[in-house]
Amino acid sequence: MEPLKMIEKDIQPMDVHPMNDILRMDRLPHIWCPGCGIGTAVTAFAAGLDKANIDLKKTCIVSGIGCTGRVAGYIKLDSFHTTHGRGIAFATGIKVANPDLKVIVFSGDGDLISIGGNHFIHAARRNVNMLVICINNFIYAMTGGQVAPTTPLAAYATTSPFGCVEPPFNIPYLADSSGAVYVARWTALHVRRLTNSIAEALNKPGFSVIEVISPCAMYYSRINRLGDGLDMMKFYHDNSEIRHGEDTKNLDIGFQTKIIVGKFVDRERPTYMDSYNKWLSGTKKAEK
C-alpha cells in the first residue's frame, strides 16, 4: 500500500503517522542532524518495504555502528544493532540458520566498506541472500568527520587535515566484481527511484547492494565548505546522471564531480543456500 493511502485507512488520520506500521514511533525523534540524507533513505526504505509485499514478520534488519547504524533501531522489524563492521556477518548467520527470513543490512560506508569490507566482499562472493543498503556520505560522521574509504581524493576530513590522499572505493564496482547480483546507486534526492529499487531488490534472490549517496551537512559539507543539506541536494540535482546498465568500472566519484546513478547490475547466480543444498544433495547421492 502506498504510504499516503495508509492515512485513509486509519480512523483518525491526524493521530497516526503514515509510517506507523514500519517505524518505531516510540523512539522518535531520531538522532540525525538537520540536512542529513539518512532520514530520506529510511523513508524510501519504509515505502519500499511496503511496496515489496513481503511478510514483515519474517524480515530482519541489521545495522552496524555509525549514523546509519542507528537505522535498525527506528524500524519496526526485528532489529539488530551489532558491532562495528559486523552487520553483514551477523546477517549471514541469521539467513543461513533460518533461510525463511528476509534479511536487510542497512549501514554506512565506513561500517560496511572499511572495517566490514571483508564481510562485504565475502558475502557477495558467497551470494548470501540479503539486501545491503549502504548510505555513502563520504565520511565518518558519528565519530566526528574522519576520512572514510569513500572520501574523494583531496577532500578534507579531520584525519586527513591536508586533503584525502587515498583514492576512494567505487562501491558498485567492488560489489559487482565480488559477485553481487543486483547493484544500484541513487542519491538521497532520488526518493522515488530509490523506493522502487529497494522494492525490486527485496524480491531478488542473492546478494543485492544499493548505494545511497547522502549529504552529511554536519561534517562532510561543513569541513569542505559545501553548504548545508539543501545545497548538497541541489548539487545532486544538477550533477547526477541516470545511466542504467552502465559498466560499473566507470562509476568513480571524485570531489564534487558528476555522480552516475542507476541500476547497473541485475543478473542471476545461484545463491549460497542453493549451492549448499545442491552440493549436499549431490554428495549424498554420490555416497549412496
Added chain:
Amino acid sequence: MNPIITAFVNGIKKSGLELSNIVVVSDIPFEPEVIKEAGVDFFHVTRGRAIAFGTGLKLGNPDLKVVAFIGDLMTLGGNHLVHSGRRNMEMLVICVNNFIYKEIAGTPAPSVSPGFSAFSTFERPFNAPHLANSCGAVYTARWTALHTNELENSIANALDKRGFSVIEVLSPGPNFYKEINQVDSELLDFYYKNSVTKNNEDTRNVEITPEEKIVTGEFTDKEKSPFIDTYNAQLGKILGDKFIPLGGQSGRD
C-alpha cells in the same frame, strides 16, 4: 623446495633489486634455510595480516621493497587486500591459492589433500585478479606453480612496478613448512595441463569455473601514482615548505 619460493628467489635475482632492501612478510612460515639463501628479511605474522604489517613497514621506511605472501586465500586478510589496492600501497602480494575443486574442465580432479572435506567446496571462489584489479591494483597476474619461467618473469616485472601488484599462484597445499618436498605433483600437473595463457585478458573473464580451462597470464599492467607519491604531492601542495616528505631525504631519525 617449493616451486613458488624458488621462482620467487629467482624472480628477485632477475629484477636486479638490492636483496637487503627486500622484506618478505608472510602469514605462513617459510623454512629458515630458504630465507637465509634468499638473503632477504622475513616476518611471519598472524594469519591474514601480512599486507597490513607490510603497510607499516613501507610507511616506516619507504625505501623498502615489501613482498607479502598470503596463504589464507584472502579469508582473514581480504579487507587489507582491497584497501591496500585502493590506496595503491607499493607492495607485491603473492597470493598462494590452493583451492580445491572437485571438477575442473569436466574432469574429476585428482584426490584432494587429506583434511579437506568434500563438503567444503561448494562456495564459489574469488576471481582474485579481478578483485585486485577492481580495487585498483596496477599489476595482476595468475600462474600455476609449474609455470616456473613465467612466474619468475612475472615476479621480476611486478617488483619493478611502483604500486600494488598481485600475483595469484595456483598451487596444491600451502604446506611450505613441514613437508616441503612432498608437493602433490599429480595435482599440480593437472592444473598446469588444464590452463591456457592469455596475457592482457580482461580480468572479468578469468574466473575459475569447473567448465572452462584455467586462464593464466599477466592481466593488468598500468601506471598509477603509488600511495607515498600521492601523499607527498597532496601534502606538499597544501603545506609547502613546512612538509617533510616521506622517503628519500625525509629527515627521519
Added chain:
Amino acid sequence: MKANPRDVNTGTYYMDGDVAAGYGALAAGCRFIGGYPITPSTEAAETFARIAPQAGAVFIQMEDELGSIASVMGASWSGVKTMTITSGPGYSLMMEAIGLGAMIEAPFVILNIQRGGPSTGVPTKTGQADMMQARWGSHGDYEVIAIAPDSPQELFDYTIKAFNLSEKYRCPVMIMADECVGHMSEKVVVPPAEEIEIEPRRFYNGPKEKYLPFKPDKDLVPKMVKAGDGYNLYITGLVHDEKGYPIKNQLEKGKRQKLPTRRLVDKIRLNADKIIELTEEGMDDAEVVVVSYGISYRVAIRGIEIARGKGIKVGNLRLITVWPFPDKKISELASKVKAFVVPEINYGQIVFEVERCSHGQANVVLVPHGGAGVHNPEDIAEAIEYAVNEKKKIRKVVEWKTRLEKFVFEGGYKLNK
C-alpha cells in the same frame, strides 16, 4: 637522549587529554600512527594527523583496528617509534596482535581511552573495565606494561614515558586512560625539547654476521635492527630460538631452556621495580589505604578528605603503573593496615589483584561503578568508614553498596536458586 625540537610544540595550552596524547606521541619521537576512528579516542588521532607531516611523521587511517595494529608492528620493525590509538571495541580487535607484538618483541604503544562496555556500550562516557583485558587479553604467557594517567598533563607526560618504556623493554605498552581524562580540558605545559628525556631505540652496532635478533642483554632485553639493513632477519610469531628460527620440537634437548616465553615474562617481572611508578601519601599511620588509578584517583582524593575530616587515618596509594602490578608494595602494606578500599569504574578487576597481594592479612573493600560516570566521593568516604570499623576479618572482597547501586537496583533482583 633529548627530544628533537622539531617534534615538540613547546608552550602552555588549554587542551583536552586526547590532544595532549597526540602532542606527547610526537614529542616522544613517534613517526608512525596507524589508527581507526573510535570515540572517545579520535581526537588523539586527529591531532597527530595534523601535526605529524611537519615533523616527517605519518598518520594513516587503516581499514580497521586489525590493520592498524599490524601496520604499527610493521612500522616498528622498520625502525621507527610507533603507536596506535583506540578504545574498547577496537582494543578487543587488537588482542591477537598484542600477543604477536610481545612474541616478536616489537616496541609500540597502544593508547586506550576506555569507555563504558561491554560491546558498543557507552561510547561517550567513561569506564575502567579494560584493565584485566590489558593484562590477559591475548592468549599465552606474556607480560605488558600499562600506565593509567589521570589528567591531560599526564596524558602528555606519560605518553612520552610509555614510548620510553616500550623502547627500553621492547614490549607493548598500554596507556589505559579513560574517557574522563581523554575528554577533560585542562592546562597542559609542553616543556622545551631539551627538558624532555626520550629513550632511543636500542640498535645493534656489532658485526652483521654475529647479530642474533633475540639474544638478550643483561637486562633480558635483546637489541634491535631495522628491516632492510641486510641482516637477513627471520622474525616469527612461532616459538623461536635466539636466531629467530622456529623451534620445531619444543622439547629438543638444549633448546628447551631457551624457549623465549620464560624471558618474555621475566624481562618485565625481574625489572618490575624499575618500571613501577606509584604515589603514596599519608601512609605512616594509615589504618585504611585507598588504592586507585586513573580518574578514580582524582575522585578518591575528595573521598579521603571527607573521611579524614571524620578523624579516620587514611593512606592514599595511586597506581600510575598498573601492570606490572606492585605486588610487593601491597603485601607490605597489608601487614600494617586494617583494610584496603579500591574504587574503580567496573565491578571488580584490580581489586582482586589487591586481594591476592594482601594474602588475607587485610580486608579488601570494592567501591564499584557500572560505568558511564565516576564515583560519588561520599561513597568512597563511607566505604572507608566501614572498612576502619569492621572488626572481623572477611575472607573475600566486600562489595560496597554505593548510592548508585542502591538506586539502580532498588529492591534488588532475586536470583532463583
